Amino acid sequence: MKLAVYNVENLFDRAKAMNLASWDEGRPVLEKFAELNQLLGEIDYTPADKSRMVALMRELGLEKSDTGPFVILRRNRGGLLRRPRPGGIVIEANGRADWVGSLELRYEPVNEHAMRNTARVMIDIQADVLGVVEAESRPVLSAFNTEILPALGGEAFRHVMLIDGNDERGIDVGLMSRDGYPIGTMRSHVDDRLPNGQPVFSRDCPEFEVTTPSGNRLLVLVNHLKSKGYGGMAASNAKRKAQAERIAQIYKSLIDNGETNVAIIGDFNDTPASAPLAPLLDETDLKDIFEHPAFDDGGWPGTYGLCNASNKIDYILLSPGLFDRVQSGGVFRKGMWPGSRPRRWDAYAEVKRPADAGSDHAALWAEIDI
Structure with a gap:
């Protein structure tokens, strides 16, 4: 069985703020969006709340219209605000119950070359079980599977599953598997809470039960942990x-209950020696596929960007x-921008500039005898 994971960075559509030339441009927009969304969700609006809402709406381009360059304010019923003729914004609602609507990010199509290169990676790694990170939704993932993969000469996966998570940007995690590898019981952790009542997971930590043709059971947990670039570093x-x-x-609960075949895969947004990942990498018996003697890193230690060690x-x-049953493993980088001086790896001919890359992430795979 070949198990793989790939951060596809959206398939058809991506939030406009995430599609800017650099993360430094998009991050302030996303932070203001998150802050305004939180304020709009408060039960009661204080004068300070209203003042801050107005400031954020101006910064997000909503002073004259409910449609800004990166966000849309949908007002279905009730009176959230008014815009006097002289200009400006006045928040009239005194709390969330006074109006019905939502604040949403605006989306735009993904670069066509990037979309096709994403599909090429999904085809060429030939995974039996593929964990997918940053997919918009199950209908989108399913459509990509049945429409784009076959159009490029690939075979569609037999099973496609994605559970909507906590992120409002349409970047969820899911699983795709071939015929003979059915997805059985699924368990979501979308409602796991921190002591302060906030969700633990930025997206989710779904557990997928997969049965192999030999009758063995595999549990796959797909993750996308909190990024470094969105919000303060300490937080x-x-x-x-x-x-x-x-x-x-x-993981420990699964092992205590007799499970032996457990894989935890995804984009963890941090390096192996980092303190935030220590509870998972240092305090469990889980093994990183990079540590297996049969694993080939392709000459570069990282999995993101230019694949330096700091980008693993x-x-x-x-x-x-499972680790003891690994036969081989590797990093698939053909869908990534290889750099130009010098080119670090062979990429698809269609990757002529960074915007054409299927993703900034490599796909990882492991061949396991199970």
Whole structure:
């Protein structure tokens, strides 16, 4: 069985703020969006809340219209605000119950070459079980599977599953598997909470039960942990550490209940020696596929960007029972921008510039005798 994981960075559509030339341009927009969304969700609006809402709406381009360059304010019923003729914004609602609507990100199509190169990676790694990170939704993932993969000469996966998570940007995690590898019981952790009542997982930590043709059972947990680039560093590290601690608890519970074949895969947004990932990497018996003697890193230690050691952020972690059955493994980078001076690896001919890359992430794979 070949197990793989790939951060596809959206398939058809991506939030406009995430499609800007650099993360430094998009991050302020996403942070203001998150802050305004939180304020709009408060039960009661204080004068300070209203003042801050107005400031954020102006910064997001909503002063004259409910449609800004990166966000849309949908007002279905009730009176959230008014815009006087002289200009400006006045918040009239006194709390969330006074109006019906939502604040949403605006989306735009993904670069066509990038979309096709994403599909080429999914085809060429020839995975039996593929964990997918940053997919918009199950209908989108299913459509990509049945429409785009066959159009490029690939075979569609037999099973496609994705559970909507906590992220409002349409970047969820899911699983795809071939005929003979049915997805059985699924368990979501979308409602796991921190002591302060906030969700543990930025997206989710779904457990997927997969049965192999030989009748063995495999549990795959797909993850996308808190990024470093969105929010303050201390808060981001604390969130990522809490997520790693919870995943470790889930894993230990599975092992205590007799499970032996467990894989935890995904984009963890941090390096192996980082303190936030220590509860998962140092305090469990999980093994990183990079540590297996039969694993080939392709000459570069990382999995993101130009694949330096500081960009080793994608993982396939295996329980000892699975790790001992690994026959081979590797990093698939043909869909990534290889750099230009010099080109670091062979890429698809269609990857002529960074925007054409299927993803900034490599796909990881492991061939396991199970």
